[in-house]
Amino acid sequence: MARHLITSAIPYINGIKHLGNLVGSQLPADLFARYQRGRGNEVLFLCATDEHGTPAELAATKAGKPVAEYCAEMHEVQAKIAEGFRLSFDHFGRSSSEQNKALTQHFAGVLAEQDLIREVSETQMYSHADGRYLPDRYIEGICPNCGFDSARGDQCDNCTKQLDPVDLINPHSTISGSTDLEMRETKHLYLRQSQMKDQLDAWIDSKTDWPVLTTSIAKKWLHDGDGLQDRGITRDLDWGVPVKKGGEDWPGMEGKVFYVWFDAPIEYIACSQEWVDAGKGEDWERWWRTDKGADDVTYTQFMGKDNVPFHTLSFPCTILGSGEPWKLVDYIKSFNYLNYDGGQFSTSRGRGVFMDQALEILPADYWRWWLMSHAPESSDSEFTWENFQQSVNKDLADVLGNFVSRITKFCRSKFGEEVPAGGAYGDREEAAIKEISDRLKAYEGFMDAIEVRKAANELRAIWVIGNEYLQEAAPWSTFKEDPETAAAQVRFGLNLIRVYAILSAPFIPDASDAMLEAMKSDDKGWPSDIAAALSALGTGHSFAVPENLFRKITDEEREDWQQRFAGTRD
């Protein structure tokens, strides 16, 4: 039995994520996890909230709460929503956990021992009114280049020139508006990524089967300019993992915390410890330590393209640089962005559909199906309400839902609510079995390769076979002359429902459960042998006609939603 370790990029804590965030990380990761479980493999699927950093502190202040309390609440909110989308994490952890604190400090300690950390003295903008150091982007002023009056400290949004906060004319804090700013000298730790450049380069070069998106971003960072740069891994903040060298204090680093991008990926490992400590599993090391059984684990990460540098370079640098036998990622699946109706999803402007709103409108399966069958794999893709309505109505309601409805209702009216006896499968059934078997092979191939859109296409084609079969077999006609043959045809159709339930579960878990429940079956074994699987429900097996699996989205609803999500979030 293969073992799959699967992680989704961990969503930031400061609010509810929109569908664009969901489509590139948590959802495809869940799809893959459910598929691997369905194939009978052992899976550990982990996700968490990313809780440290300036934005979390500011969001908490805005909400009028201590940051720890704010994070705890938002974690619960995100966990609830994840459950609503049927994201089947084995554990949904928190980067602020004690486990992650200890592990992050441990890694910093061993990296220091390996001489991969150096101290750098630099100047940072300090705001007296805010009582904190300000990241460059929280400082605005007049652009010295073009005169734009709200240029940010890192870059001017008007002329796109790269800036330094000290370049700005009349700089002020975007948090308080205060102009009482001062450049202060402060010391920070840098991870010497440049020392690991060749090793990382060779490692990326060996990953010839990774998505182009993943490797091209990694190579850009490795080879651009002077090559991979050392990176600051500490910040002057209150909220975060205190800087320590393992269990020891770090002289000169008092009051500082690790940078979120240092501790966030480490949470993948710490999360498995949380999973054990929560009593959900045991022995996390057999997933992470190659000296303790993780050698045969296949580790797959999912993320949007903005996360790629940290997963291809920074985190591997931490892992490899430690000199300890930690499991390194085997495959990085990255996604482009999902746009919303001619523009971008925007958290700040409330443009587009957010995860909580989506679930208020329609159940998870509708969203899961559309998002995965339109996943932005080769380029950015676009959500439009017209496309959503058409795809969901056609694929789910008409092709799959109606198939289940027509065969179960026909059986009930002619034979009653049990699998009818009589007749035998013949050439027509053999042909359908052959066709489904071929399609299933393709489906498995795409799912193994995490080709999400192509897998969805194949699955849909398998659903279509059911309707084609019914049309050709026409049990409603056969029944008049030859009820025995009609019985065999209906038996075949009913068995298809169970098979569809199993194959469709990664995409539409709720409908899958509803189909199995209707068929009164709890046999979820992967149908490797389609012929056998289509005889699993034997003569006399009782079933129930389910409620319609999917309702249709009306034109009125579509127009209503289009208006509602165009502007600001209420």
Place this chain on the structure above:
RNA sequence: GGGCCUAUAGCUCAACGGUUAGAGCAGAGCGCUCAUAACGCUUUGGUUCCAGGUUCGAAUCCUGGUGGGCCUACCA
């Protein structure tokens, strides 16, 4: 400025140097009547963004444009 991705039917996408560029949706026609006005079959529709080039052969490779998107290291 630099780099990467992308442009194929009205729409969303396949095709990764090799028959006549395919599929779903939308449109048209026919059939079916079990079913959620559902299903099936047939079918219309393409100067593969533009201009050159390489090749026996180019949507695919090269060069130069044009449009769209992303990244560029202190947001995470």
